[in-house]
Amino acid sequence: MHQYTTLIVSDIHLGTRVCRTDKLLTVLRQTSYAELIINGDLFDSNRITRLSAKHWEVLKALEEIAKTKKVFLIGGNHGRKLDSEAVKIGIEVRDSYAFEIGQNRFLCVHGDEFDFFVRRLVRLSKVAGSVYSFLQSFGGRQQRMARFMKRLSKHALGVPKRQRRLALRHAAQHGASVIICSHTHVSHDDFTNDIRFINSGSFCENICHFVTIDEQGNPALHAV
Numbered sequence: 076m077h078q079y080t081t082l083i084v085s086d087i088h089l090g091t092r093v094c095r096t097d098k099l100l101t102v103l104r105q106t107s108y109a110e111l112i113i114n115g116d117l118f119d120s121n122r123i124t125r126l127s128a129k130h131w132e133v134l135k136a137l138e139e140i141a142k143t144k145k146v147f148l149i150g151g152n153h154g155r156k157l158d159s160e161a162v163k164i165g166i167e168v169r170d171s172y173a174f175e176i177g178q179n180r181f182l183c184v185h186g187d188e189f190d191f192f193v194r195r196l197v198r199l200s201k202v203a204g205s206v207y208s209f210l211q212s213f214g215g216r217q218q219r220m221a222r223f224m225k226r227l228s229k230h231a232l233g234v235p236k237r238q239r240r241l242a243l244r245h246a247a248q249h250g251a252s253v254i255i256c257s258h259t260h261v262s263h264d265d266f267t268n269d270i271r272f273i274n275s276g277s278f279c280e281n282i283c284h285f286v287t288i289d290e291q292g293n294p295a296l297h298a299v
């Protein structure tokens with residue numbers, strides 16, 4: 076008997092130095108769950124050569140998990156070409172995932188569809204993305220700077236707020252009582268008109284986040 080029915084992690088960004096493989100491996104190995112959902116952006120880019128030994132260790136761990144549990148990867152907006160690598164190790168890739176546990180109807184989407192900056196200004200976003208990658212390629216202070224810039228750009232553009240608003244509307248349209256997004260790297264958990272909006276954060280920050288759902292259908296956001 077598992078403690079949780081479902082474990083949800085997101086925005087792992089394998090292939091970048093800010094990816095917290097240490098924290099992720101601990102959560103994947105020490106949490107008791109029956110099903111795993113990776114809510115988008117498992118890979119940072121389409122270049123497999125960017126994966127370090129630590130990143131391959133995560134893929135190995137996921138391959139082991141997929142042998143005994145159902146593992147889903149929801150399509151994100153980064154490194155989608157490498158999602159085929161996930162398929163090879165037994166992970167099922169989907170655009171979104173709807174399921175019911177207890178009284179709750181859950182809907183998992185990455186949430187970039189609610190981000191006009193990504194959708195409509197792809198080119199500009201790519202420039203910001205390459206500045207981010209450039210800063211990340213250094214250690215220490217620059218890496219902190221890279222993380223700060225990502226947060227600043229997402230906050231300044233009101234992305235988390237807009238995502239929450241559009242996600243709640245999307246949930247209402249699809250009859251979901253809980254909608255779980257990621258993408259912004261900004262964790263969140265609250266209710267509006269009986270619909271719960273959760274953002275599962277990322278595994279790229281100093282404080283990482285993940286979501287669990289127990290067999291009664293109660294979701295919980297955790298920081299690690």
Ligand SMILES: [Mn+2]
Pocket residue numbers: 086115116151152153185187257258259
């Ligand atoms: Mn994303």
